[in-house]
Amino acid sequence: MAKTRKPPRPKAETPKGFRDYFGAEVSQRAEMLGAIAAVYHRYGFDALESSAVETVEALGKFLPDVDRPNAGVFAWQEDAEAEKPGDWLALRYDLTAPLARVYAQHRNDLPSPYRRYAMGPVWRNEKPGPGRFRQFYQCDADTVGSASMAADAEICAMLADCLEEVGISRGDYVVRINNRKVLDGMMEWVGLLDANNPETNANQRGIAMRAIDKLDRLGLKAVQQLMQGGRMDESGDFTAGAGLSFAQAAWIGGVLGAKRKTNALTIQRLRELMVESARGREGVTELEEIAGLLAAQGYGPDRIVIDPSVVRGLGYYTGPVYEAELTFDILDDKGNKRQFGSVAGGGRYDDLVKRFTGQEVPATGISIGVDRLLAALREKGRMQSAEHGPVVVTVMDRERMADYQGMVAELRNAGLRAEVYLGNPKNFGNQLKYADRRNSPVAIIEGGDEKARGIVQIKDLILGAQIAQDATLEEWKDRPSQIEAPRGALVGKVRELLAGHGLLDARGGYA
DSSP, X not given: OOOOOOOOOOOOOOOTTOOOOOHHHHHHHHHHHHHHHHHHHHTTOEEOOOOSEEEHHHHTTOOSOTTSTTTSSOEEETTTTSXXXXXXXXXXXXXXXXXXXXXXXXXXXXXXXXXXXXXXXXXXXXXXXXXBOSEEEEEEEEEESXXXXXXXXXXXXXXXXXXXXXXXXXXXXEEEEEEHHHHHHHHHHTTSOOTTOTTTTHHHHHHHHHHHHTHHHHOHHHHHHHHTTEEEOTTSOEEEOOXXXXXXXXXXXXXXXXXXXXXXXXXXXXXXXXXXXXXXXXXXXXXXXXXXXXXXXXXXXXXXXXOTTOOOOOTTOOSEEEEEEEEEEEEOTTSOEEEEEEEEEEEEOTTTTHHHHSSOOOEEEEEEEHHHHHHHHHHTTOSOSSOOOOEEEOOSOGGGHHHHHHHHHHHHHTTBOEEEOOSOTTOHHHHHHHHHHTTOSEEEEOOHHHHHHTEEXXXXXXXXHXXXXXXXXXXXXXXXXXXXXXXXXXXXXXXXXXXXTTOOOTTSOBO
C-alpha cells in the first residue's frame, strides 16, 4: 500500500511586492499620521473611512497605468462559476476614487462642500521594484462641491502646515503649483491638442507630457530632444519623441522656464506666453487668484511657488495641480548627492464624481505619500530608528507571579509602559537578553532576598549598554547602572531613570 504523502509545508515568506512592518515603524507611522490628522482637523476636515473594496465599475479607468485600464488592480469576480456571475470587485488603488463613490452615494446626507480626510493602505497590481511596493499607505484630504480657487489655496496651505507639523523645517520643502489648463494651452499652441477633438494627437501629447514630467531628472536639453525626434540615453536605449519642430520645442522650454523670483512675476510671464490660448489664459488667472489668497494668509514663495513645469500624471486632473517637494540633499546608492524629491501631490478633478451623477461636481485634494515622508523624517533625524521597549519586570520565583503582576500594574497605572517576563524564568540571563532585544530602558528585579528586605533592584539598561561600550568605568563611577530602592518607591525611581534619559512625555508618562 502506497504511503500517503504529507502536504508540503507552506513557505514562510512575504508575497512579492509586499512587506511586513514591525514595532517602531508602525509606531512612527501612527505618530506622523496623528500629527497630520490634527492639522486636517484644525482646518475643519472630517475623517472618513471607506471600504477597502470597491466594484471595478466604481473605480473606473483612472488607474495610474493608463496603458492598461483596470489591469493595475487586484480584482476578482463574485460567484465567478455561478450561472449568473456577480460583480467584479477590486482592492482600492487610491483613496480618491472611493471618495467619488461615497459622495455620489451619500450626497443628500453630506454637507456641501464636503471636506474629508482619509488615511489607510491602498493596493496596486504593478511590477514591484526598489522602494516600490504593491501595498502602501496614503494620507488624503479633499474638498468636494466647491469650484472656488479658495479651496485649492487652502489645500496648499494645509499641505505646507502638515510638513512643518511633522518636522520638515521651512526651507527644506516647497509646494509647487501649476494648472493643467496652462499645460493644455501649451499643447494647443504647438498643435498637439485640439479642444474640439481631444483624441487627436493623444499619443504625441502623452509623450510630450511625460517628457515634461522628467524635467527635474533629465534637464531641459533632454526634454526638448523628447519633444522633437527622440532621445538616446546613456545605456543606448532610444525613446521616440513627440515630433515637434525645434522652434516649438524651444517655445515649450520657454514656458517651462517661466518661473521667476516671485509668483507675481511668474504669472506675468505666463500671461505673455498664453496670449493666444483662451484656456491657457484661464489657467493663469486661476493661478493668480490662488497666489493672492495664499499671500493674504502669509504663504509666500519661500513655501509655495507657481511652477509651470509641474505635471501630475493622473488623467483626471482638470485645473490646478500641486506637488510638495523636499529640497534637502541625500546620498543615493552610488554615494552621489541628490534632492529627496516629491512626497505629496494632488490637484483639481471636476469630472470624477460626474461618472456617477451625470452632473459636474467640482473637487480638489491632496495625497501625501506616507512611506516617503517617513523616510524623509528619518533622513533629517526627526524619527528615531528604533523606539524603546517597555520596562520589564523579571521573574525570579514563578510561584510569586501575582507579586510581579502587581508591580507591573502599578507601573501601568502610573502611565508607564511595562510588562512581566512571560517566558521560562529558569535562566535569569535569558530574561535580560529578552529585555535587551526589546530595547527596554529598565529591568526590575525582586528575588526572595529583596522581597524579605522590602526592596527592589532597578537596572538601568541604557546606562549599562553605554558602560559596556566604554573601555573604562571611570566616567560612570557616580552613575551605577543598578540601584536598590524601597518597594514603595518603585514607580518614582523608575520615572526618575526614564526622565534622566529623556523618555517621559509631557504628562510624565512613558508609552
